[in-house]
Amino acid sequence: MPEMTYRDALNLALKEEMRRDPSVVTWGEDVALYEGSFKVTRGLLAEFGEERVKDTPISENTIVGVAIGAAMGGLRPVAELMTVNFALLAMDQLVNHMAKISSMFGGQVHLPMVVRTPGGGGSQLAAQHSQSLETYFMHCPGIRVAVPATPADAKGLLKSAIRDNNPVVFLEHELLYNSKGEVPEDPEFLVPLGRAEVKRPGSDVTIVAYSRMTVLALQAAAELEKEQISCEVVDLRTLSPLDDATFIASVQKTGRAVVVEECWRTAGLGAEIAFRIHAGCFDTLRAPVQRVSGLDVPMPYSRKLERLCIPQVETIAAAVRELLSKKY
């Protein structure tokens, strides 16, 4: 299997699906001539032409709205929002329209569309460019939400999202674009939506994570192994549908869980997952579920302060140690 970056894996997924299906089209701000502000759409204009790969005005709500109409009209649009922060300008089309259309029209139409958007913090981009808004989308019925952590999952999940007949919000992490990993070459390699994966087996504690937090959780698990602490790392991979079965089975085995979320703690997705673990594992839990979360503050610019606001390998490891040290 060749090794490639998360960015190139996404790019390959787009190319493979556009080659396979002529109804797949893509547009967004700077995706064509400029080849994407994060270069995920590199080479697409050259290969597929300007009818299928289109630059748009800076009009996020309409980027999504036009994709909705195009999906209704028989295409499979993949719309890019330059960052998830700008998705807030598109929330009307995302939440009031895209998420509702199938249901409110009695199932007479479905929207086979993907909205790709990078997000997350850690690049000192300050409060308006560092947000982790995954909970917003996960909260809304009618939207599938994908959050790949590895290049292989990035490719397999994006291909599944494009082939899926439901609207999918596909959340990429800006700090993962350069991360490398092995990626299957098979153009039929798909990672199903709604299936979590045990990325590392272990016996003492389950760490439930997603996107970049999975990568940090795996590093924390490697550190803790030196202290004879065995961590099982469950990567959610998609947030909607949420694969309860995989993380519940893991926590039933280990008896302990730490949920790691990059988003704000208050009403964050970690609360939902912790609740589901409590409900599904009450009889086997040996300790209350712990959460490691982003701080409930607008992201500061200063490197030192920013680091405090985002879960780090050491904060995850500390949470695991604390959980294991307490007697219940």
Added chain:
Amino acid sequence: MESTLRAILPDAALLKMYEQMVLSREFEEACAEQYTKGHITGFLHLYSGQEAVAVGATTALHRDDYILSAYREHAQAIIRGAEPRRVMAELFGKATGICKGKGGSMHLFDPALSFMGGYAIVGGQLPIAAGVAFAAKFRREERIAACFFGDGAVNQGTFHEALNWARLWELPVLYVCENNFYGIGTEVHRASALADIHKRTCGYDIPSARVDGMDVLAVFEQVKWAAEWVREQSRPYLVEAMTYRFRGHSMADPGKYRSAAEVELWKARDPIPNFARRLLAEGIASEAELAAILEKARATVAEAVKYAEESPWPEDDEVWKDIYV
């Protein structure tokens, strides 16, 4: 009389337009009655007074042209061909409704009729219409998208984003603004810096026209011309139809912000009796024929109400269906 009707359309087509306007009016007035009885609940925005716009415009479009509308869309759906009884059942929230009772008054939809929905967020349908127009163009289809919206929608960002985009991408979309002078209770000049809505398209290099929305044939001729221009040029166009709703914004609105004199002035311009007078004057229909049309419409609407009343409620498990496939 300005021009003979027969020079515009054959008798059968003229009578069909009259029938559709009458059916629309009867349907809406029956809705008001059913709302008062509590059979229709939620928001109910009626179209009475604006019939000439939907009928004139829809007649001018091709059968497979897309239509998108807002939340005052019963007439657009029925005139396009939706069965009145299934629309009424939708308003009753019954399983036999056009959207299985899940959409209600504001969300009628029928892809078999290329009727792509009623949308209840002001201006929300404008970008979606651009999207279906893009799909039609991409697939080398001949059809265009016609998008209806009110005067309130032109102050939403979607109006500006969608018009800019439609011109930039050269999309075959016909925007039809139904200017009934009020966004809920706020008169158009109190909400729009430029109340002449058709003039607002110059910023996007989109041609436009204003038409008397109380005259069904004027709307027909204007939209016919505009729709064929859109089809041939593959470019957007905007028609502003000046019209008036005889009732409040919704059934919850008594409309006290309008003077009785103003309402009476517009009711004197009611598109239905005015068109009837022209049909009679030109000998296209007799009094008896027009009365028969009214009777037929009333029977259709009565049957629709009966069907809706007798239809079953949706099963409980429907609540989980149709969200995903």
